[in-house]
Amino acid sequence: xxxxxxxxxxxxxxxxxxxxxxxxxxxxxxxxxxxxxxxxxxxxxxxxxxxxxxxxxxxxxxxxxxxxxxxxxxxxxxxxxxxxxxxxxxxxxxxxxxxxxxxxxxxxxxxxxxxxxxxxxxxxxxxxxxxxxxxxxxxxxxxxxxxxxxxxxxxxxxxxxxxxxxxxxxxxxxxxxxxxxxxxxxxxxxxxxxxxxxxxxxxxxxxxxxxxxxxxxxxxxxxxxxxxxxxxxxxxxxxxxxxxxxxxxxxxxxxxxxxxxxxxxxxxxxxxxxxxxxxxxxxxxxxxxxxxxxxx
Ligand code: DGL
Numbered sequence: 001x002x003x004x005x006x007x008x009x010x011x012x013x014x015x016x017x018x019x020x021x022x023x024x025x026x027x028x029x030x031x032x033x034x035x036x037x038x039x040x041x042x043x044x045x046x047x048x049x050x051x052x053x054x055x056x057x058x059x060x061x062x063x064x065x066x067x068x069x070x071x072x073x074x075x076x077x078x079x080x081x082x083x084x085x086x087x088x089x090x091x092x093x094x095x096x097x098x099x100x101x102x103x104x105x106x107x108x109x110x111x112x113x114x115x116x117x118x119x120x121x122x123x124x125x126x127x128x129x130x131x132x133x134x135x136x137x138x139x140x141x142x143x144x145x146x147x148x149x150x151x152x153x154x155x156x157x158x159x160x161x162x163x164x165x166x167x168x169x170x171x172x173x174x175x176x177x178x179x180x181x182x183x184x185x186x187x188x189x190x191x192x193x194x195x196x197x198x199x200x201x202x203x204x205x206x207x208x209x210x211x212x213x214x215x216x217x218x219x220x221x222x223x224x225x226x227x228x229x230x231x232x233x234x235x236x237x238x239x240x241x242x243x244x245x246x247x248x249x250x251x252x253x254x255x256x257x258x259x260x261x262x263x264x265x266x267x268x269x270x271x272x273x274x275x276x277x278x279x280x281x282x283x284x285x286x287x288x289x290x291x292x293x294x295x296x
Contacts, residue, residue, distance in 0.1 A: 004253045007032045007263070008242070009063030009071040011056070014042035014266075015276040016150070016188025017074030020097065022281060023239035024072070025262075030253040031246070032261040034066050040268035040293055043150060044077040045119025045187070052121065056082035058296040060089050062265075069251050072242055073097065076118050076186050076234065080125040093245045098122075100241040101184050101234025102131035108230040109182040112139045115174040115229075118186035120145040128186055142178040146170045146187070153189040156280060159196050167193070167200045175201050175229065184232045191233045192280060203229040259284075265291040 010021050014037045021035055036059050038044075044052050056078045063071055070093040073079045073086060079096030087094045105114050116128045123143040132139050149170075152163045174180050183203065185191050197203060246252040266273045270288040277283040 003069050004251055005255070006067055006069035007034045009034050009036070009060075009066065009068035010074050011036040011059045011063065011071070011078070012038070012074040012188055013044040013055075013077065014039045015154070015273055018277055018281050018283065019188050019191050020072065020074035020235040020238055021262075022283060023235045024242065025259070027236075027239045028243050028246075030256050031242075032253075032257040032263075034063060034068060034263045035265065036062060036291070037264070037266045037273060038293065039266045039273060043119065043147075044075060045121050045145075045147060045150065047077075047121065049081045049121070049125075052078055052081045053085040055293075056086055057089065058293065060086045062291065062296045064090055064092075068092065070095065070242065070246065070249075072238065074235075074238075075188060076101075077121045080118075080122045080127040093249060093251075095238060095242055095245060097188075097234040097238045098127050098186070099131050100237035101186060101232060102128050103135060104232045104234065104237040105182050105184050106132055106135045106139065108232055109136075109139070111179070111181045112136060113178065113180045113182075114139055114141050115171075115178065115180035115183040116141065116143045116186045117146045117149075117170065117174075117183065117190060118143070119150070120147055122186055128184060140178075142174055142180060144170055144174055146190075149193060150187065150189045153192050153280070154276070158192060158280075163193065163196060164200060167197055171197070171201055180229060182230045182232060184234065186234060188235070191235055194231055194233065198231060201229055203231045260287065262287075264288045267291060267293045 010033045073096045079098045083096040123145040129141040132141050148166050157163050277285045
């Protein structure tokens with residue numbers, strides 16, 4: 001069998017990685033994916049590097065057993081802490097979300113003052129900073145962990161007074177004191193808050209596919225705005241990077257796939273996964289299988 005027709009393995013700590021998967025669905029319509037969401041062990045964002053690496057290796061073993069042609073680590077936390085650990089296990093291309101996100105921010109910034117929001121583990125890892133400084137040594141990078149955003153999104157509180165309050169508590173300092181002109185939404189869940197964040201902090205979008213749902217039903221057309229903060233979505237830039245890598249490696253598929261060709265696995269609660277996909281992401285996912293972590 002030609003390797004071009006093999007699926008792409010995508011994994012995340014849970015449901016959030018579907019924001020990356022949907023960018024793949026929309027921008028790479030010829031590729032089918034096998035998604036693993038570790039819903040039993042989410043969140044990864046407050047766990048140690050060793051634990052995140054161990055979980056990521058287990059999931060990678062499972063995806064490799066399905067003969068995937070490439071792996072996308074959709075989770076920012078796992079990308080920040082386990083990319084090398086996963087790459088050591090295989091020769092197939094492994095793409096994390098951090099480097100594409102950093103690259104997009106570097107091309108978006110004018111002042112070189114870049115903010116990153118993510119889980120505590122992502123921010124503490126310093127990996128976004130490292131990539132940004134490699135690409136733009138003069139950049140100044142300001143990180144802020146925003147752990148409650150994950151829970152607010154999972155509770156469906158996308159445009160809620162509590163969420164708005166948290167946006168200001170987390171972000172006002174980055175905007176008013178650090179004076180950033182670009183903000184990386186460095187966590188799978190945060191693109192779902194993009195309209196509300198943009199409204200509250202005066203932001204415009206960069207790198208979004210149009211028509212993807214979020215709280216404000218935002219048109220994603222705007223890519224620049226005088227005096228505004230550009231919001232960078234690593235999910236989109238990762239899909240673009242995946243497309244390029246597949247072409248370079250001669251692995252791109254040329255035959256369109258249908259949505260039912262994708263396979264989804266979770267380590268707990270397939271019904272909750274299905275409900276989140278449909279209510280928050282407007283994706284109808286029928287074929288979700290339970291794959292317990294001790295079977296990985
Ligand atoms: N998927 C995680 C990330 O992008 C967020 C949820 C978690 O903490 O596991 O960092």
